[in-house]
Amino acid sequence: MDSLTRIEPLLGCQMAGILKAAAAIEQVVPIVHGPMGCASGHRIIPLFAGREPLVATTALNEMNMIMGAEDRLRSAILQAGETYQPDLILVILSCATSLTGEIHNTITEPLSRQTGCPVFVLDGSGIVGDEIGGYRAFYDAFRDLEAGMGIDAEKANNLELTGLSAADFGCGEDVAVLQDTLQLAIGCSFDRILFHNITMPSSQRNYRTIHAGRLWLDSDHPCPAPFGAQGTLAWAEYISREINQPLTQEFHQQIDSLQEDIQQCCSALENLRVGIEAESWWGVGLARFLDEEFGFSVCLSSDHAAMQYQQQHGTVATTFTDTGNVELVHLFQSFKTDLVFGSSYLHHADWIWQPFWQPVWHVVDEQKSFMGIKGAYNMLELLKNLERQNSVTTQKHFK
Amino acid sequence: MGLEDVLPVVLGARGCAAHIRFTKIAWGGDFNFSPCPLPFIEVSRSDVIHGNYQVMPAQLENLRNTAHKLKYRLIAIMSNDDVLLSCADLEPLRHQVQEATQIPTEILEISPLAGRNQWAGYDRALGLLYRHALKKPLPEKNAGINMVGWKWPSRERKHDIGACLALLEKLDIRVNHVIPGGSSLSAVHDSLASRANLLWCPSYIGETLEMLEKEYDLPLAGYTPPYGLEGTTTWISELDSALGCQDELVEKALHLRERYEQELGPLRAQLKGVRGFVSGGPGRLPGLLSIMADLGVDVVAAALFWPHPSSKRTFPPIIDKLPNVPKTMLVAPSLYELEEIAENEKVDFWLGGYQEQHACKRHGIPFIPITVYTKSHQCYEGVVTVAEKILKALSGFDFVANVFQSIEDE
Numbered sequence: 151m152d153s154l155t156r157i158e159p160l161l162g163c164q165m166a167g168i169l170k171a172a173a174a175i176e177q178v179v180p181i182v183h184g185p186m187g188c189a190s191g192h193r194i195i196p197l198f199a200g201r202e203p204l205v206a207t208t209a210l211n212e213m214n215m216i217m218g219a220e221d222r223l224r225s226a227i228l229q230a231g232e233t234y235q236p237d238l239i240l241v242i243l244s245c246a247t248s249l250t251g252e253i254h255n256t257i258t259e260p261l262s263r264q265t266g267c268p269v270f271v272l273d274g275s276g277i278v279g280d281e282i283g284g285y286r287a288f289y290d291a292f293r294d295l296e297a298g299m300g301i302d303a304e305k306a307n308n309l310e311l312t313g314l315s316a317a318d319f320g321c322g323e324d325v326a327v328l329q330d331t332l333q334l335a336i337g338c339s340f341d342r343i344l345f346h347n348i349t350m351p352s353s354q355r356n357y358r359t360i361h362a363g364r365l366w367l368d369s370d371h372p373c374p375a376p377f378g379a380q381g382t383l384a385w386a387e388y389i390s391r392e393i394n395q396p397l398t399q400e401f402h403q404q405i406d407s408l409q410e411d412i413q414q415c416c417s418a419l420e421n422l423r424v425g426i427e428a429e430s431w432w433g434v435g436l437a438r439f440l441d442e443e444f445g446f447s448v449c450l451s452s453d454h455a456a457m458q459y460q461q462q463h464g465t466v467a468t469t470f471t472d473t474g475n476v477e478l479v480h481l482f483q484s485f486k487t488d489l490v491f492g493s494s495y496l497h498h499a500d501w502i503w504q505p506f507w508q509p510v511w512h513v514v515d516e517q518k519s520f521m522g523i524k525g526a527y528n529m530l531e532l533l534k535n536l537e538r539q540n541s542v543t544t545q546k547h548f549k
Numbered sequence: 550m551g552l553e554d555v556l557p558v559v560l561g562a563r564g565c566a567a568h569i570r571f572t573k574i575a576w577g578g579d580f581n582f583s584p585c586p587l588p589f590i591e592v593s594r595s596d597v598i599h600g601n602y603q604v605m606p607a608q609l610e611n612l613r614n615t616a617h618k619l620k621y622r623l624i625a626i627m628s629n630d631d632v633l634l635s636c637a638d639l640e641p642l643r644h645q646v647q648e649a650t651q652i653p654t655e656i657l658e659i660s661p662l663a664g665r666n667q668w669a670g671y672d673r674a675l676g677l678l679y680r681h682a683l684k685k686p687l688p689e690k691n692a693g694i695n696m697v698g699w700k701w702p703s704r705e706r707k708h709d710i711g712a713c714l715a716l717l718e719k720l721d722i723r724v725n726h727v728i729p730g731g732s733s734l735s736a737v738h739d740s741l742a743s744r745a746n747l748l749w750c751p752s753y754i755g756e757t758l759e760m761l762e763k764e765y766d767l768p769l770a771g772y773t774p775p776y777g778l779e780g781t782t783t784w785i786s787e788l789d790s791a792l793g794c795q796d797e798l799v800e801k802a803l804h805l806r807e808r809y810e811q812e813l814g815p816l817r818a819q820l821k822g823v824r825g826f827v828s829g830g831p832g833r834l835p836g837l838l839s840i841m842a843d844l845g846v847d848v849v850a851a852a853l854f855w856p857h858p859s860s861k862r863t864f865p866p867i868i869d870k871l872p873n874v875p876k877t878m879l880v881a882p883s884l885y886e887l888e889e890i891a892e893n894e895k896v897d898f899w900l901g902g903y904q905e906q907h908a909c910k911r912h913g914i915p916f917i918p919i920t921v922y923t924k925s926h927q928c929y930e931g932v933v934t935v936a937e938k939i940l941k942a943l944s945g946f947d948f949v950a951n952v953f954q955s956i957e958d959e
Contacts, residue, residue, distance in 0.1 A: 155607040157588035157615065163564025184663030185630060191568035193904055202907035204884055212662050213633060233885050246630040246662055247561050249597060276562025277594050277631060474587035475570055477615065495584065496572070509571050 160427065160451055163276025165192055165242050167284025172290075173199035174316030174345040177237040179230045182207040182240065182274070183223050183254075184244025198508055199316035206230060224253055224257055231265030237350035240288075263483045268295055268350075280472070282429070282453050285364045289344065295546075296383075299393055307356055308341040309393065313363020313431065316346050319493075321507045323519040331376060331522040335386035335401040336393070355447035360389055366431040367455050374459070376521050377436030377445045379408040389535070400410035404523050412443050415530050422446045424483040426467065427474065427492030428507040430456035436491060439529075447546035449485040451478050451492075483497075489536065502536060516547070551699065552678070552728040552737070556621040557657075558612070559589040560642070562603065583956050586615055589732045591631070600637040609649045622734050623766050624654040625677055633660040655681065668831070671699065672755030676739050679727065679757055683765075688742035690766070694788070695740045698753040698771075698832075702731025704781035712925035713749060713775060720785065730807065745791040747771050747904055749784075749927065750832025751859035760941050768792075772862055776812070776836025777843045778806055779870060779931045795811075810931040818934040823939070824849050826890060828882070828901040831857035835867050837900055840932045842870035846939070850877035850890045854902070873887025884908065898942050900935075906949050915942035916949055 165188060172178045172197050182189035182205060196203045208214075209220040223241065229406060230239050242259065252313035254271045262269040270291045274284060289312065311328065325346055329339045342348060342357060361369040369388075376385035383405050390397050417508050424446050433452040440446040448467035450456060456469055470481060475495045482490060483500055488497045490508035505517065518528040559566040566589035604612070616624060624646060628639065639656045649653035659673045675697075696713060705711045710727055717724055726732060726740040740746075746758060748771030760876050761767040770787035773780055781803055789798040824847045827837045834853050841848050846869055853860065868874060876894070879886055884904065886953040891899070891908040898915045899905065917938050919926070927936050942948060 155605075155611055156672075157558075157590075157608055157611050158570075158586055159563040159567060159589060159591075161563065162567035163562050165564055166567065187661030188564070189574075191564070194568070194571060197903075203904045206883070210662060212633075215662060244630065245633060249631050249634065251592065275594075276564035276629075277592055277597065280563060426939075461631065474567075476584055476619075477588075477611075479584070480618075498584075 154235060156470070156473040156477060158473065158475040158477035159280070159281065160472045160478070161280040161429075161453060162192075163245075163273030163274060164272075164279045164281060164284030164287065166195060167281030167286070168240070168242050168274050168288045169195040169284075169317035170199075170273050170281065170317045171285045171288035171450070172238075172240055173201060174347055175238065176349045177234070178240055178350070179234050179236040179238070179298065180205050180240040180242055181223075181226050181230055182242050183210070183219065183226075183243060183247045184242075185210055185246065188244045188274075194316050194509065198319075199321075201316075203236075210244075210246065215250060218246065218252070219250075220252060220254075220257055223254065224261065227258065227265065227269060231261075231267065237344050237352075238269055239265065239267060241269060241271045243271070243273035245275045245277055247321045248273050248278060269323050270295075277375065280453070280454075282364050283311075292344070292424060299353070308358065309338060309360065310342040310344060310357040311340045311360050311362050312344040312368075313361060313365035314343055314346050315363070315510065318363075319510050320517045320519055321346060321504060323517055324521050327519040327522040327525055328376070329384065330524065331382060332389065334404065334523070335397050336390060336395045337398060338393075338395070350430070358393060360392060363431050364429060367458065372459060374383055374430075374438060375432050377435045378439030378526050379523075380443055381391050381435055381439050382408075382522050382526065405452065408523050408526055410528070411530060415533060418442055419444065419533055419536070420447075420531075423486055424448045425478075425485060425487040425490040425492065425501070426450045426452075426506070427478060427490070427496055427498065429453050430459065432507070434459055436464060439526075441466045444533075447485075447488060451481070504532065552623075552732050552734060553618060554585075554622040554733050555678070556585075556619070556624045556652075557587060557618055558624055558646075558883060559587065559627045559629065560626050560639070561589070561592055561632050563589055563591065565589070565627075565629050586619065588612055588615065594631075596912065597635050598792060599612045600635055602632070602642040602690040604645060604649075605644070609646070612646065613650045616652050621652060623681060624650060624652050625674075627657045628660060629660045630660045632660065632665060634941060635955075641847070642819060655679070657750070666857065668752040668755060668855075668857050671753050672757050675729070675753065675755070678734070678756040678760065681734065682738040684743060685738055687765070688739055690744065691725070691742050692744045693723035693743050694747050694792070695743045695760065696724055696727045696749065696766075697729075697740075697746045698750045699723060700749065707924050709749070709925045709927050712928045714779070716802075716805070716928045717747075717777070718900050720798050722788070722798070737860065741765055741767065741768065745770055745788065745792075747784075747788050750773055750830070751863055752831040754857075754859055772859055773791060773834040773866075774832040774839075775927050776833075777839035778809060779843060780836055780839030780867070781928050782806060782933075783866075806929055809933060812933055812938065813843065816933065816940070819940055820844050820846055820936060822894075823847065823897045823943070825939070826850050826852075826894065826896045826899045826901065826914075827886075827919075828854065828905065829853040830854045831860050831863070833919060835860075835863040837926070837935070838864075838867045838871065838936050840926070842872075844873055844936055844939075847872050848875045849894045849896050850879070851875045852879040852882040852887065852901075853889075854881065856880050872880040878925075897941050899941075903949070917942050917947075918948055924951075929941045932955050 185208040186207045189205045193203035208226045219479045235394045258269040373388040376382040430452045437448045437450050450467035451470045451473045487501050489502045491504045493507045494511045519525045568585040648770045717957045725743045733866045745768045751772050762769045768791040770791040773783040775784040785802040786799045888908045891912045900917050906916045
């Protein structure tokens with residue numbers, strides 16, 4: 151199954167990616183330049199990031215499209231500037247305004263001066279691209295803005311991680327584990343995470359960039375998310391090489407110890423079949439952990455980068471591109487899946503479901519990360535309890 | 550498009566499919582709404598410019614397999630903004646899908662740009678379903694009625710549909726069908742045999758239901774939604790008129806109402822002098838205001854999510870019954886306007902949609918969600934439920950400790 155044959159997409163449109171990137175930044179006001187449905191349908195993204203669902207809209211109708219919608223955009227930007235005194239106004243074009251080709255920069259540049267804050271105009275249309283492309287569009291605009299402030303990446307002495315979103319499922323827990331892992335492995339931490347709990351930059355600061363998340367293939371030596379002993383070691387080694395710092399002895403010892411514990415667990419669990427629904431950095435990382443360290447059969451639905459990476463570095467899972475919802479349920483049923491990591495769409499009586507990727511609904515308990523050493527132990531705990539869970543659920547395929 | 554045997558297909562942008570299916574999944578499981586596919590036919594910008602709407606054979610095959618596997622009997626293709634703007638003739642696409650799937654296929658020409666209000670979409674979708682049903686011979690009339698309008702399809706007693714069904718059962722009213730949520734195409738056709746269409750939300754009133762009233766002897770009742778003592782009685786009286794019962798139903802309803810009147814006495818006393826804010830759509834807002842009038846709560850401000858022509862008829866009598874005319878009445882409010890109310894009006898509680906809870910938290914206002922709840926706010930019993938919730942919120946209970954979960958006592 152690939153994007154030429156599937157009928158239910160995994161990923162949303164560019165607008166979703168733009169909002170996911172922006173969701174973590176203080177004082178950003180998004181304005182959807184289009185019909186109100188595009189704005190209201192995406193309010194859930196700031197909610198996932200634990201923020202107020204402020205997604206303004208110019209609320210266009212057909213007549214606005216015919217007669218021109220510049221006036222509505224102009225007044226929306228001025229209103230946003232006056233009402234919220236934002237650090238960034240983020241105009242997101244919908245399918246309709248993307249298609250008409252109005253030149254928005256001619257009005258937004260003077261309005262940026264008038265409101266005293268930068269205005270990004272980004273294309274959020276779903277017929278132009280998916281949410282990975284939208285995230286990148288925001289990231290590029292953010293970088294351009296920083297470059298205009300004179301930041302010199304060549305002289306970097308701070309460390310930043312890119313590609314994440316505060317709207318990602320369990321982002322807070324994952325970020326904490328990533329920071330702990332880096333501290334243990336190299337004795338340092340990330341000074342900034344794009345995009346998680348940050349403010350718009352106002353002064354120069356230099357960063358050394360570690361690509362992850364949606365931007366992981368930007369690296370010359372891409373490394374998937376740090377799941378499992380080998381995955382965590384590989385990720386730490388990747389950063390170690392990037393910043394030219396050695397790994398600590400204690401980190402090696404803990405990895406060795408984890409390796410032994412995984413081996414012991416492996417002997418108790420055989421022939422498990424696992425489904426994963428996630429973007430590629432997370433999906434490939436988890437699939438590699440379960441495939442290589444446990445020997446499980448893994449089926450993965452992810453973005454294009456998952457296939458691209460596996461073509462170059464070896465297959466870790468039966469992979470479908472950009473396939474979601476009921477269509478993915480059917481694929482996982484055909485795969486005779488026992489355990490699924492994914493969104494609420496994959497919550498199903500045929501397997502044990504583990505929330506892993508947005509959208510996840512009705513999660514009240516604290517979510518544990520599966521990344522790093524600590525996360526690997528959380529995974530061992532989950533796997534050890536599978537037999538018990540199996541006895542209280544109606545599993546059909548669990549062996 | 551919530552029927553079990555109708556497959557909606559989005560033509561255009563993936564985002565439309567992605568966020569609409571989220572709406573269906575988010576609460577659906579709690580209300581017996583089974584996960585269902587929401588396929589999309591992907592088009593590029595170039596396709597739109599050239600009006601080239603063809604489905605790739607592999608996708609067509611996949612669509613066919615899905616439709617047959619899940620036993621769909623009608624496919625409804627919904628176009629997005631770009632397709633609407635391009636004014637393309639979608640008949641070839643409809644024909645292509647119908648030929649490939651061998652399932653009747655219709656085009657539902659509605660997009661966000663086509664109407665700012667949801668009711669335009671409700672009416673178009675109902676129109677498509679009834680047009681399909683009217684192609685067959687009409688069934689013979691019988692004694693029952695239909696309940697019409699979107700609700701989560703659960704018929705459980707504690708949920709909204711269940712509460713309405715229970716009340717109607719006590720009045721000896723036979724409900725033939727609940728349409729459309731959780732229903733089927735055959736039910737839509739069969740519903741034409743009923744004596745009336747009873748709505749729980751007036752925003753479904755549009756060309757389609759009015760056409761059925763005028764041309765197919767299906768009188769409409771339910772301009773007043775069934776909330777509160779007075780509102781529920783009026784709802785029943787509208788049904789009484791539609792069925793020509795000469796107040797027989799109203800008299801039965803008043804007996805049922807008495808029980809709740811008694812229960813309400815102490816609650817009213819506790820809520821005396823309490824000031825609140827209420828928001829909702831064209832059905833829920835007048836309904837909740839009706840409950841506030843029953844409780845004697847002072848509604849300082851209210852907000853209507855989106856207007857419907859019926860609002861001119863539903864609001865005035867309810868506003869007249871409130872202890873005081875609300876100082877502020879907003880239509881299609883922005884979060885900023887709601888923030889101003891939260892900051893300036895110092896209300897004691899806030900009944901609103903989930904997107905309003907952040908303003909309440911900032912200003913320390915007890916918040917009660919009106920769109921996600923597991924114990925019905927409707928009918929006579931709803932007035933007690935809402936009163937108890939307000940009192941609970943005033944005593945410090947947090948209904949939205951988790952942003953995605955309404956926590957209630959069952």
